[in-house]
Amino acid sequence: MKNFKYELVHEDAKTKARLGKLNIFGKVVETPIFMPVGTLATVKFLSPEDLKKIHAGIVLSNTYHLWLRPGEKIVKQAGGLHKFMNYDGPILTDSGGFQVFSLADTRKINEEGVTFKSHLDGSTLHLTPEKSIQIQMDLHSDIAMSFDECIPYPSDYEYTKRSTERTIRWAKRGLAVHNIDDQALFGIVQGGEYTDLREACAKELAALDFDGYSIGGTSVGEDKPTMYKMIEDAIRYLPQDKPRYLMGVGAINDLLNGIERGVDMFDCVLPTRIARHGTLMTSKGRINIKKAMYADDFTPVDPECDCECCQNYTKAYINHLFRTKEGLGMRLMSIHNLRFLIRLMEEARQAIREDRFKEFKEEILASYPFDERGF
RNA sequence: GGAGAGGUAGCGAAGUGGCUAAACGCGGCUGACUGUAAAUCAGCUCCCUACGGGUUCGGCAGUUCGAAUCUGCCCCUCUCCA
Numbered sequence: 001m002k003n004f005k006y007e008l009v010h011e012d013a014k015t016k017a018r019l020g021k022l023n024i025f026g027k028v029v030e031t032p033i034f035m036p037v038g039t040l041a042t043v044k045f046l047s048p049e050d051l052k053k054i055h056a057g058i059v060l061s062n063t064y065h066l067w068l069r070p071g072e073k074i075v076k077q078a079g080g081l082h083k084f085m086n087y088d089g090p091i092l093t094d095s096g097g098f099q100v101f102s103l104a105d106t107r108k109i110n111e112e113g114v115t116f117k118s119h120l121d122g123s124t125l126h127l128t129p130e131k132s133i134q135i136q137m138d139l140h141s142d143i144a145m146s147f148d149e150c151i152p153y154p155s156d157y158e159y160t161k162r163s164t165e166r167t168i169r170w171a172k173r174g175l176a177v178h179n180i181d182d183q184a185l186f187g188i189v190q191g192g193e194y195t196d197l198r199e200a201c202a203k204e205l206a207a208l209d210f211d212g213y214s215i216g217g218t219s220v221g222e223d224k225p226t227m228y229k230m231i232e233d234a235i236r237y238l239p240q241d242k243p244r245y246l247m248g249v250g251a252i253n254d255l256l257n258g259i260e261r262g263v264d265m266f267d268c269v270l271p272t273r274i275a276r277h278g279t280l281m282t283s284k285g286r287i288n289i290k291k292a293m294y295a296d297d298f299t300p301v302d303p304e305c306d307c308e309c310c311q312n313y314t315k316a317y318i319n320h321l322f323r324t325k326e327g328l329g330m331r332l333m334s335i336h337n338l339r340f341l342i343r344l345m346e347e348a349r350q351a352i353r354e355d356r357f358k359e360f361k362e363e364i365l366a367s368y369p370f371d372e373r374g375f
Numbered sequence: 376g377g378a379g380a381g382g383u384a385g386c387g388a389a390g391u392g393g394c395u396a397a398a399c400g401c402g403g404c405u406g407a408c409u410g411u412a413a414a415u416c417a418g419c420u421c422c423c424u425a426c427g428g429g430u431u432c433g434g435c436a437g438u439u440c441g442a443a444u445c446u447g448c449c450c451c452u453c454u455c456c457a
Contacts, residue, residue: 039411060410098410106412119412150410188410219409227409247410254409269411276414277407292404322414330414375409 004184004211006031006243006264013355016235016262017348022243024090024142025182029057030349031243031264034255034341035092037272039065041075041085043338044272045331048087054307054339055346058143059087060267063135064096064127068120072138080140092267093141095132095174097188098248101150101220109149111166129170130177137180144178145214146171148188153222160192164201175208184211186245189234192217193226198233212243215263219248224374227254231261250341251374252281256361259348270375271337276330278322281340285369287315289333294319307339308332 003025010019020031036043036051039062043051051059061081066072078084081091099116100107106117113128132147148167151160171187178185187205191198205213215234218227231246238244243264249255250268258266271281278290282302287294289301297315305311309318309332321329344364351360 035410037411044411044414062411065411092410094410099412101410103412145410148410214410216410245410250409266410268409269413270409273411273413273415274408277416278414279408288406290404325414327414373407373409 012352012357014358015260017259017352017357019352032259034345035267037269058090064099072135076138090142092143095145095147097148129173133174143184146174151217153220164190186212186214188214188216195233202237214245216247253374272334275333275337309336
């Protein structure tokens with residue numbers, strides 16, 4: 001019996017937002033949760049201590065990238081991902097399915113799996129559903145993902161149908177070889193923008209013995225209404241007693257719209273990537289710290305933020321660190337953006353607890369100067 | 376005082392008669408970024424009343440149909456020798 005359990009603590013009165021507790025082999029996190037991405041067994045520029053300080057619950061890592069470097073056997077030899085990177089919080093690994101999308105120029109898909117050209121040296125690599133699960137078992141993350149194809153947008157109905165059906169077969173193949181009790185395995189709902197395909201995929205996966213369900217194939221270029229419809233279509237037939245994970249979503253309004261529709265888990269590179277590129281999320285809107293106007297601005301990035309960056313440093317200093325390409329700047333900016341989203345989740349959970357998620361969402365959306373990107 | 380090298384856009388640096396408002400790099404200014412091939416990428420960066428026009432390559436005067444590129448003089452910088 002797996003010690004992995006989702007407990008629905010409270011459902012918001014007016015929306016489908018849900019407050020939950022996820023017991024991950026003894027480590028409990030509250031949901032909805034935002035999970036920082038640490039592709040190569042590190043959230044870029046942050047130490048595990050930093051992750052603790054910002055109250056990161058679950059951290060992501062990546063099958064494809066760790067398979068190439070350092071190789072799953074090295075990680076296994078180290079005693080698993082937790083020991084290897086010295087992070088004792090829950091770790092979720094993506095299956096490599098996203099690389100089927102992001103490395104599309106250098107790969108081929110067939111029923112068996114995907115043939116990649118290594119982005120490092122061009123060598124030929126074969127990743128199959130079984131191989132992906134095997135690697136993830138060696139990595140020994142807490143939560144593994146089924147190997148899927150993240151379908152590009154737009155894709156026509158016929159292709160989406162064939163790909164989604166293949167992803168379901170791949171999910172079954174992965175499930176069949178997954179044989180460790182201290183790792184959860186999630187199925188991934190695909191189906192593109194087509195309601196019937198999303199629903200059918202969700203239904204079929206829900207009938208299988210997965211520990212949770214992911215919604216994949218979003219934030220790949222579609223507009224917001226389409227994304228939100230994809231979420232609704234995917235969730236409609238997912239079980240209440242299993243966590244739902246919306247993959248790759250991290251824009252502020254997307255997070256809120258996801259929660260409103262019943263999503264429990266999110267991950268995204270957005271906060272850390274835009275931080276490294278100089279963009280910071282604040283309670284007054286997005287700022288680009290490299291702008292000349294911040295060179296002599298001696299106020300914090302966000303006075304309402306409790307992170308290390310905002311508590312100790314000024315915009316002028318961060319601006320200087322960015323211009324001089326100092327690593328500390330990268331670290332502080334990443335810490336800030338992550339903390340910003342993690343805090344947003346904390347507030348969202350409180351709002352759900354108090355049956356006012358709808359108001360909370362409206363308030364944030366009204367007060368934050370978003371543009372169509374949503375952050 | 377003698378010998379040599381050189382002065383090009385904010386900086387560095389190509390270019391040595393027309394294809395040059397002038398490569399490239401840095402700096403500067405914008406913008407992008409959603410399961411990370413990303414401390415990355417894209418655009419702009421002489422001036423203007425800007426699908427066109429006006430002034431540039433130390434200064435002045437020339438040669439030439441045409442000069443950053445050739446000639447003369449002048450100014451300045453650096454290196455070496457006294």
